[in-house]
Amino acid sequence: MTEQPHKIRVVVAKPGLDGHDRGAKVIARALRDSGMEVIYTGLRQTPKQIVHTVIQEDADCLCVSILSGAHNHLFPEIMKLLRENEVSDVLVLGGGIIPPEDVPGLKQIGVSEIFGPGTATFDTVRYIREHVQPRA
Amino acid sequence: MTRNSKRPASSPTRARTADPSHDRWEKETLPKSLEKMPERRKSFVTTSGHVVERLARPDADAEPPERIGYPGEFPYTRGIYPTMYRSRLWTMRQFAGFGTAEETNARFKYLLDHGQTGLSTAFDLPTLMGYDSDHDYSRGEVGREGVAVCSLADMEVLFDQIPLDRVSVSMTINSPAAPIFAMFLGVAEKQGVAFSKLNGTLQNDILKEYIAQKEYVFPPAPSMRLVVDSIDYCMREVPRWNTISISGYHIREAGSTAIQELAFTLADGLAYAQAAVERGIDIDAFAPRLSFFFNAHNDLFEEVAKYRAARRIWARKMRDEFGAKNPASWLLRTHAQTAGCSLTAQQPEVNIVRTTLQALAAVLGGTQSLHTNSMDEALALPTEKSVRIALRTQQVLAHESGVANVVDPLGGSWYVEQLTDQMEQGALDYFRRIDELGGVIPAIEAGFFQREIAEAAYRYQKEIETRDRIIVGVNDFELEEPPIEILKIDPALEKKQLERLSALKARRDAGVVSRELGRLREAATGTANVFPHLLACARAYATLGEMMDVFREVYGEYTEEATF
Amino acid sequence: MDPELLARFERGDRRALARLITHVEDGTPQGRAALRSLYRATGKARSIGITGPPGAGKSTLVDQLAAAFRKDGLKLAIICVDPSSPFTGGAILADRVRMKHLQEDPDVFIRSMASRGALGGLSRTTGAVLKVLDAFGFDVILIETVGVGQGEVEVVREAETCLVIEVPGLGDGIQAIKAGILEIGHAFVVNKADNPGADRVSEQILTMLSLNPNPPEWQPPVVQTVATRGTGIDELARQVRAHWAHLDAKSLRHRHLGQRRVADLSDILKARALGSASQRVLARPDFTELRRQVELGQIDPYEAADRLLPFDGPDEWRLP
Incomplete structure (x- = not known):
């Protein structure tokens, strides 16, 4: 068993009841094409399911795409469950339709960055590379 | 030039020799239409004072090819009416809905007061997925993207003081379309409006949910059964209602190309027609009640060509393959909405310009009704002001631009006709591939549409990132800017809705509710039309979630394979 | 190195389990050391391999089968292997999409693995990850292979019970049920059995099994299922348990472990x-x-x- 450089593992999650998975799928593909391993959860995941997935998959990063307007409910829920499960080393990013004025509040509870419509996928890729916690 | 040159100058009409097809059109098709739908003015005049001819056409002697033809005649490439907007402008129908039924009812009245001519209802996500506001999944989503409707009680508030015999209502709802429509009929009963007077559209297009929008609940087969049940019921009881609005809009929003939007939408339409015919319904009895819903995107001429090709393909399929004899069955009537996915969060005011171009495309393409998006929709639900600007955009097009004064102004353009032919051919190629997979449902199950769309969406994104495609304000002409004002949904609305729901559950007759739900279950398990039972449930104030749970139990829930 | 990791693993901490799997996948010194110290604790879990062509409904079947075993109170782990891109080394692992029902169950652990360049339906470290899950104390470990076609005989080496999934309508039956696959199956599943042609596929499998010149001690059953509706799942679970009983009675399990x-x-x-x-x-x-x-x-x-x-x-x- 020879040592391989650690592959960045990213959970791409789509909570909320809407089915707009275009953005989540585009980002999943872009992350794959940049050499990461992407765990795609599918639609309508509850915060609890998302956090279980992050734990079981030992993800370095969680990308959450929300277009339903429920971000101020879903993100706090996800962050709370991560905290309760003592998961502190996962980079949490948001995407979708999130009004700029809601961003500071989300950052305050631990979401690292919000990538709104029009973000180039390579910006997201670079951000993840630069901000995931290094693995020993 | 004299100041009082109000009298229109005579237009430079060319002397024409023999043009038998045009003579026929003028003698046969046109007068009938003028009788039913007279033109809005005696004459239309350009700003220079020239009289606008109703229909521009090829030079003398040259008859238009069959595939282009005349407006109001098969194959309807130039439009479904001979006089188009000269007689009646398109219906300006802004999609609205948020919060509880009271807020949306107020927004409806606001829009009607500002000159809107029809209503279009947006439901919130729990309603679209068939959950009541008090379901676990609904938390944080009640009233966010549309109005929350849990029962007939909410529906009564939603249409309070809106005369349903006079205002046409469109409802964007799919998986729970049948129970929601049953509640709507319940309101009509309360208002004392006969079902036969109701006018409007139910989206009820489940196939595109599997293909693109993903707001499905049940597997495809039972979903189709519910669609056909509602077609069957409405044909008999609500004859002026458009039972299904076959939607390409969401297919495009999910990232498809224009050709894919055209092809997949028409393929869905043909699949519904086939399903209804298999139920034993006469094609000429229900085809006239089908309507379509297309996107209007940025590429102006391609969009125009898409609408023109859609009418031609549909007319030929209905007449030549389904054997429809009633010309009303051949007509592809459509609603259009400008492309939400084209709106940018950056420099949002520029979205007004995009929307104007897109609206122009839909009008030049001959749409019957139109929704224009508001500039702030890449950020949140629109404010009242931005909705008003969007409506004003349509009014400028209708009353100032002059495009409504002539029928199919782009007809005969070499470029547009060539694009129209290309769109048609592209769609026919897709039909062949779908057939090879065994039809629309097998193609859905094989992930065919989903893969094609995901591929197109990814390609589009890459084009933007490599700047092969310039989006103003996004990858060029960027600007630092202060945020604009956006609509806030009051979190107290969710609480209010929950209280109303629990009060309803306390006051209704639980015995009747459970009896009617039991009957619904029996119908769902068997083959009888479920619709009359849904109506009975609605009258008893059974909730949407309760009715949908009956179906969930009987039909199971659907999950798709993820395709990339 | 995290000196606490192994201790937390042994206390049943699922985050430690997940992190240790990453060490094993990445082949770190910590992963190697852990495998050595865990080795003696392995050999208790039942392992079930699931293989079949793409689109056969493997994930849904795994979801349903896992739910059936959960009813027996068994603790379950699931490994889903998907291909890595040969060009970028990246992967999209999307099997969880079909496993909604298990996601909130504290006695189920699902891990997606990318094949990372290995052929044969598994990744190079699947066997090692299986050991980690085994040592953690799961009763049953389901391994879903890459659905690349008929090349995934690798799974036999790792799993003591192999389920081969077929579906009607994937081209010519005989072509689809290739030699090699017949030898590895302990049970054959004809999924999507509500589609036309299911009986024909079942018959073809039975015929080909009967042609085996050296009939094995265990006669592999053919089970029809409609995984999306849960039809046939109880029967499949029963057949798997029967195979376990067969392995135990004949001491085959000990031989396999040896x-x-x-x-x-x-x-x-x-x-x-x-x-x-x-x-x-x-x-x-x-x-x-x-x-x-x-x-x-x-x-x-x-x-x-x-x-x-x-x-x-x-x-x-x-x-x-």
């Missing part, structure tokens, strides 16, 4: 032999010079090898 341990020994020895030989060769002062001469064609590789690593074993090892 073979696995010997195979592990062989793998370790190979790795060590290779390592120690490399070490010796690299340490020689004339290595660079001899390699250059081979490169220039001045001496042949056999001669260089004789000088770098003298070896007097049998010819077929000396001259591969």
Whole structure:
């Protein structure tokens, strides 16, 4: 068993009841094409399911795409469950339709960055590379 | 030039020799239409004072090819009416809905007061997925993207003081379309409006949910059964209602190309027609009640060509393959909405310009009704002001631009006709591939549409990132800017809705509710039309979630394979 | 190195389990050390491999089968292997999409793995990850292979019970049910059995099984299922339990485990032999010079090898 450089593992999650998975799928593909391993959860995941997935998959990063307007409910829920499960080393990013004025509040509870419509996928890729916690 | 040159100058009409097809059109098709739908003015005049001819056409002697033809005649490439907007402008129908039924009812009245001519209802996500506001999944989503409707009680508030015999209502709802429509009929009963007077559209297009929008609940087969049940019921009881609005809009929003939007939408339409015919319904009895819903995107001429090709393909399929004899069955009537996915969060005011171009495309393409998006929709639900600007955009097009004064102004353009032919051919190629997979449902199950769309969406994104495609304000002409004002949904609305729901559950007759739900279950398990039972449930104030749970139990829930 | 990791793993901490799997997948020193210390705790879990062509509904079937075993109170782990892109090394692992029902169950652990360049339906470290899950105390471990076609016989080496999934309508039946797959299946599942042609596929499998000139002790059953509706799942679970009983009664399970341990020994020895030989060769002062001469064609590789690593074993090892 020879040592391989650690592959960045990213959970791409789509909570909320809407089915707009275009953005989540585009980002999943872009992350794959940049050499990461992407765990795609599918639609309508509850915060609890998302956090279980992050734990079981030992993800370095969680990308959450929300277009339903429920971000101020879903993100706090996800962050709370991560905290309760003592998961502190996962980079949490948001995407979708999130009004700029809601961003500071989300950052305050631990979401690292919000990538709104029009973000180039390579910006997201670079951000993840630069901000995931290094693995020993 | 004299100041009082109000009298229109005579237009430079060319002397024409023999043009038998045009003579026929003028003698046969046109007068009938003028009788039913007279033109809005005696004459239309350009700003220079020239009289606008109703229909521009090829030079003398040259008859238009069959595939282009005349407006109001098969194959309807130039439009479904001979006089188009000269007689009646398109219906300006802004999609609205948020919060509880009271807020949306107020927004409806606001829009009607500002000159809107029809209503279009947006439901919130729990309603679209068939959950009541008090379901676990609904938390944080009640009233966010549309109005929350849990029962007939909410529906009564939603249409309070809106005369349903006079205002046409469109409802964007799919998986729970049948129970929601049953509640709507319940309101009509309360208002004392006969079902036969109701006018409007139910989206009820489940196939595109599997293909693109993903707001499905049940597997495809039972979903189709519910669609056909509602077609069957409405044909008999609500004859002026458009039972299904076959939607390409969401297919495009999910990232498809224009050709894919055209092809997949028409393929869905043909699949519904086939399903209804298999139920034993006469094609000429229900085809006239089908309507379509297309996107209007940025590429102006391609969009125009898409609408023109859609009418031609549909007319030929209905007449030549389904054997429809009633010309009303051949007509592809459509609603259009400008492309939400084209709106940018950056420099949002520029979205007004995009929307104007897109609206122009839909009008030049001959749409019957139109929704224009508001500039702030890449950020949140629109404010009242931005909705008003969007409506004003349509009014400028209708009353100032002059495009409504002539029928199919782009007809005969070499470029547009060539694009129209290309769109048609592209769609026919897709039909062949779908057939090879065994039809629309097998193609859905094989992930065919989903893969094609995901591929197109990814390609589009890459084009933007490599700047092969310039989006103003996004990858060029960027600007630092202060945020604009956006609509806030009051979190107290969710609480209010929950209280109303629990009060309803306390006051209704639980015995009747459970009896009617039991009957619904029996119908769902068997083959009888479920619709009359849904109506009975609605009258008893059974909730949407309760009715949908009956179906969930009987039909199971659907999950798709993820395709990339 | 996280000195606490193994202790937390042994206390049943699922985050430690997940992190340890990453170490094993990445082949870190910590992962290797952990495998060694966990080894004696392995051999208790039942392992079930699930293989079949893409679109056969493997994930849904795994979801349903897992739910059936959960009713028996068994603790379950699921490994889903998906292909890595050969160009970028990245992967999209999307099997969880079909496993909604299990996601909130504290006694189910799902891990998605990318094949990371390995062929044969598993990744190079699937066997090692299986051991980690086994040592953690799961009763049953389901392994869903890459759905690439018929090449995934690898799964037999790791799983004691192999389920082969077929579906009607994937081209010509005989073509789809290739030789090789028939030999590895302990049960055959005809999924999507509500589609036309399901009976034909079942018959074809039975016919081909009956043609086996050396009938095995265990007659693989053919089970029809409609995984999306849960039809046939109880019967499939029953057949799997029957196979377990068969393995236990004939001591086949012990034999399988014994073979696995010997195979592990062989793998370790190979790795060590290779390592120690490399070490010796690299340490020689004339290595660079001899390699250059081979490169220039001045001496042949056999001669260089004789000088770098003298070896007097049998010819077929000396001259591969």
